[in-house]
Amino acid sequence: MSRNGVEAFVDATLTDRRPKPFRAEPDDTELIRAAIELRLSQSGPPRPDPRFVEDLRHQLAAGTHKGAPSLPPRAVAWRGGERAGLAPASRWRPRRFVSAMSKAAAVVVLMAGTFTATSAINHRSAAPLAQRAPGATTVRSGDLVSATGRNLGYAYAYNGDPSWVFMDVDAANLAGAYTCELHLADGGIVPMGDVVVHNGKGDWAHIVTAQVSQLRQATLVSATGITVATATFS
Amino acid sequence: MDDSLYPDWDSAYLDNVDRLYRLMYHKVGNRPDAEDLTAEVFKAALGPLWLTASKGEVRAYLLATARTVLASHWRRRLGREVTQVDPDADLSYMNADLSYEAATAPDPDAGPRAEQVLSSLPGQYRRVLELRFLEGCSIKESATALAISVSNAKVLQHRALRMAARMAQELEQ
Numbered sequence: 331m332s333r334n335g336v337e338a339f340v341d342a343t344l345t346d347r348r349p350k351p352f353r354a355e356p357d358d359t360e361l362i363r364a365a366i367e368l369r370l371s372q373s374g375p376p377r378p379d380p381r382f383v384e385d386l387r388h389q390l391a392a393g394t395h396k397g398a399p400s401l402p403p404r405a406v407a408w409r410g411g412e413r414a415g416l417a418p419a420s421r422w423r424p425r426r427f428v429s430a431m432s433k434a435a436a437v438v439v440l441m442a443g444t445f446t447a448t449s450a451i452n453h454r455s456a457a458p459l460a461q462r463a464p465g466a467t468t469v470r471s472g473d474l475v476s477a478t479g480r481n482l483g484y485a486y487a488y489n490g491d492p493s494w495v496f497m498d499v500d501a502a503n504l505a506g507a508y509t510c511e512l513h514l515a516d517g518g519i520v521p522m523g524d525v526v527v528h529n530g531k532g533d534w535a536h537i538v539t540a541q542v543s544q545l546r547q548a549t550l551v552s553a554t555g556i557t558v559a560t561a562t563f564s
Numbered sequence: 565m566d567d568s569l570y571p572d573w574d575s576a577y578l579d580n581v582d583r584l585y586r587l588m589y590h591k592v593g594n595r596p597d598a599e600d601l602t603a604e605v606f607k608a609a610l611g612p613l614w615l616t617a618s619k620g621e622v623r624a625y626l627l628a629t630a631r632t633v634l635a636s637h638w639r640r641r642l643g644r645e646v647t648q649v650d651p652d653a654d655l656s657y658m659n660a661d662l663s664y665e666a667a668t669a670p671d672p673d674a675g676p677r678a679e680q681v682l683s684s685l686p687g688q689y690r691r692v693l694e695l696r697f698l699e700g701c702s703i704k705e706s707a708t709a710l711a712i713s714v715s716n717a718k719v720l721q722h723r724a725l726r727m728a729a730r731m732a733q734e735l736e737q
Binding site: 333335336337340341342343344346347348349351352353354356357358359360361362363364365366367368369370371375376377378379382383386387389390391484486488494496498500533535 | 573574577578581582585586587589590591592593594595596597598599602603606607608610628629631632633635636639640641642643644645646647651677678679681682693696697698700703718721722725726728729730732733
């Protein structure tokens with residue numbers, strides 16, 4: 331147990347400061363959770379500082395989201411492993427889109443928006459159409475591991491309404507755009523869009539119209555087609 | 565789920581920033597991290613959203629993004645996850661009453677739960693946590709109040725927290 335680390339964390343929490351990083355042991359997490367709960371037991375979380383709210387508002391107004399709707403999303407569908415063009419659908423309207431694809435009896439359907447914290451590259455990607463259990467909230471995850479065994483981040487698949495797949499890349503030696511691919515239980519491989527890694531960090535998320543139980547792996551693929559890292563969902 | 569739409573990005577932001585900040589504060593327990601994580605979620609989430617998404621969908625998306633942002637935060641900070649965003653349980657934060665009284669009121673469950681945990685601890689353990697967490701004493705002030713050295717107060721606090729964590733787990737079960 332990291333007594334000094336926990337102590338420093340408690341001190342910082344009690345004085346509303348940012349705790350310093352340390353490598354927590356499994357037992358530490360319970361202590362830290364208890365400290366946070368005790369800290370908040372007497373009063374609810376405060377409202378945000380109005381200056382913070384206003385600053386962030388200005389940052390967002392000047393940032394990526396303003397231009398996002400003007401970027402035409404790409405659409406791809408996969409049928410038996412072959413890529414086929416689809417008319418772009420509006421972004422982030424999974425239910426309507428699933429409905430349209432169901433009517434077309436498409437085997438595969440896609441999905442919604444891609445994001446990175448630093449860029450607004452948007453894509454359409456394919457994922458298998460499947461019946462989801464409404465309200466189910468299964469979460470599967472896996473570390474994103476390079477061929478040499480180095481941890482480069484992690485991936486989550488969240489089964490809900492809607493279902494999501496997330497990828498978080500944290501690798502100092504990576505930069506630029508990479509493709510995220512989902513490997514399905516039936517052997518299919520579906521490119522889901524791009525993650526832009528800036529200063530070693532990049533985030534990516536997609537709505538999927540699939541049961542997460544059908545997902546086997548998520549991979550990060552370089553522009554030259556090399557698989558940089560693989561996350562196996564467990 | 566609220567099927568109405570936001571008229572613009574600004575409305576979507578202003579309607580959700582309080583909710584998301586308080587959720588993040590609840591998960592990390594301090595202002596600087598709550599601010600950073602709130603900003604990270606909005607920067608990540610607002611980009612891919614189209615305003616054709618309903619309010620309910622926007623909030624669900626923000627919550628889903630918050631889940632992965634928080635997980636990433638803990639991994640960076642401590643190497644393992646301490647708290648998580650629960651898409652079902654935490655939806656109440658995103659749909660919360662935003663009146664000042666409601667927003668700043670203590671969690672109705674947290675106070676009694678903390679009291680239950682503290683009351684189950686041996687005297688010195690309970691007292692050091694009360695001094696630190698409820699009365700806002702520094703570790704030095706707590707040591708003075710308990711008539712022990714600062715070093716002993718640190719050890720006592722650590723052991724008390726460990727026991728409190730165990731009690732909290734038992735209560736949950």
